[in-house]
Amino acid sequence: MRRICDEGKCTACGACVQACPQKCIEKIVTKDASFYYSIDEKKCISCKKCERVCPSLNSPIFNKAKKSYAAWRTDSTLHFESASGGIATAFYEYAVTQKMFFSGVSLNDKFEAHFKLTDRVENIKDFKNSKYTFSFASDIFDEILNKLKCGYDVLFIGLPCQVAAIKNLVRITTVKGNLITVDLVCHGTPPPIYLQQHIKAIELKQKQKFTKCFFRDTKFDTSNFVYTLYTHNSEKPTYVKFVDENDNYQIGYHNALIYREVCYNCMYAKRERVGDLTIGDYHGLGKLKPYNHEKINVSCLVVNSDLGMNFLDEVQEKVQLTLYERPLTEPMEGEHQFNRPSVAPKERKQFIELYGKYQDFEIAADNTFYKFKQKNAVMKILHVKQIKLKIMKAIPRCVKEQGKAFIRRIRG
Ligand SMILES: Cc1cc2nc3c(=O)[nH]c(=O)nc-3n(C[C@H](O)[C@H](O)[C@H](O)COP(=O)(O)OP(=O)(O)OC[C@H]3O[C@@H](n4cnc5c(N)ncnc54)[C@H](O)[C@@H]3O)c2cc1C
Structure with missing residues (x-):
């Protein structure tokens, strides 16, 4: 080989x-x-x-960011169904109006994240929200190239390494349609088997089978990153873990312990972007220029090319988005993925050694993550997050919004 x-x-x-x-x-x-x-x-x-x-041998063209926005879906119901601002979903809805094909990721019944290419509105609901695991983009490269060859326009939303792949493939293919690419800010993806083994371990402990998994469940507001598992046909999650509640996958994921090795050397973790547009959670909002608007579930939306700018202008004519232009450097200073890849904590070494030995996510995690668990336990004793969340959950969204509007008014 x-x-x-x-x-x-x-x-x-x-x-x-x-x-x-x-x-x-x-x-x-x-x-x-x-x-x-x-x-x-x-x-x-x-x-x-x-x-x-191969994008690692032939780097795709990186674009220099041109404009940056704080952005979200104006419709608040649709907004809060998404991972952050609901921008990806808004783009899909626009694509449907234009009879474009578009790509998105959903989890299958084995909890593997797979891409699908479609032009159908009913697929959009499965693409919403972040699946924090490796996703198989190559499933749809052939279909994308065929659609482009036939003259269809295609919208590809994916992680930067996946955008680079499709861009390089299109470069060597004669196509008639346009490809518009959106890269998601990404801090890394774990191998798919980690999530599968983790869910299996919980199934064995709880003696039940799960069919759905969320990393940012909308029931608890996606901005809280609540990890949940559902049994078949259940509306209520059986397994619910807040970020500080010591779920092994959550700990591994949010502390950069369990990504694939290549993610720690990611060549896309920089300000120049591979996509025509970039979307991510807005970190550092208001740090460089005063900001008095919505702060929860706000996306950063960065325009990197003329194609991206035209696309965004057209989307705005069909789908209502709220956009506030922000200094270009603001989201880039706020989110490390715009500057460098994730850095592995020293505990990763032990995790990898144990995983290599036992080939079992739960065993490796249980024997490595204790420091993170202790820290969480302290947070839990202090109850700070839960109390805040419970209060926020008890207040109806319309009241929260009225309250925010009131604060904005008095702030002028
Ligand atoms: C693996 C991963 C890591 C991320 N890391 C960061 C980060 O470090 N910092 C940050 O600011 N933002 C990060 N994001 C982006 C953020 O979580 C949101 O996806 C982004 O802000 C878009 O939100 P939205 O409301 O517009 O998307 P939604 O409208 O909710 O749509 C979700 C979009 O994400 C795509 N998607 C979901 N899971 C995957 C996956 N595994 N692979 C490829 N595409 C996927 C869907 O296909 C869809 O296009 C990450 C996203 C993913 C998937």
Whole structure:
């Protein structure tokens, strides 16, 4: 087996798999359950297409950000159904009006995150909200290229490494339609098996089977990052964990302990962006310029190209968005992913060693995350977050909004 790009640089974006005419690119799984792609030399005809599309060998063009907004869906019901400002969903709704094809990610019944390409409005609900696990983008590269070849326009929303893959594939293909790309700010994705093993462990403990999983459940306001599991047909989650409630996956995810190794060297964690537009949670809002508007579930929306600007202008004609232009550097100073990849805490080493030995997420996490659990326990004793959340949950949203409007008025 021959590597396509250097060890530690393969994001498993799948561009090479798509480009290979011999279908001789194979997935190699490492001891920590990460994976990379490699060439089966027996079948390889040395056409080098895999190397030509590999974003780690041939960097796609990065765009310099042009404008930045604090942004959200004006319709408050739709707004709060999404991960942050509901901008991705707004883009999908616009795409439907234009008969464009669009991509999104949903979890399947094995809790694996897969991309789908569609032009149907009924698929949008499954794409809403963040799935904090590796997602398989290469599933739809073929379909995207075919639609573009037939002259359809395609909207691709995905993680920066996935945007880079589709851009490189389009570069070597003759297409008639336009591809518009939106990259999500991303701090890293764990291998899919970690989530699967974690859910299995809870199923065994609780003697029930889960069918749905949320990382930012809308029932608790997505801005609180409440992790929940649901049994079949249940409206109420059976497993509910707030960020400070010692769920192993939450701890691993939010403390950068469990991403794939390549995410710690991410070449997309910078201010120049690979997509025409970038969306993320707005961190640091109001730090560089006074801001007196909505602060919960606000997205940062960064425009990186003329294509992106035109797209946004057109979206605004069809879908109501609230946009406040902000200094370009504000979201970039507020969110480390605009400046550098996630940094692994020292405990990661032990986690990886234990995972390598036992091939079990729960065992590795239970024996590594105690420091984080102790910190959470202290927070819990102080009850600060829960009390605040309970009060906020008890107040109806319309009252909260009236209260915020009142504060804005008195602040002038
Ligand atoms: C793995 C991951 C890590 C992230 N890390 C950060 C971060 O560090 N800082 C930050 O500011 N923002 C981060 N985000 C972005 C943030 O969580 C929101 O996704 C973003 O603000 C869009 O919100 P929205 O309300 O517009 O999206 P919604 O309208 O809720 O739509 C969700 C969008 O996310 C896509 N999506 C969901 N899960 C995945 C996945 N696993 N892979 C690819 N696409 C996916 C959906 O297809 C859809 O386009 C991350 C998102 C993901 C998926």
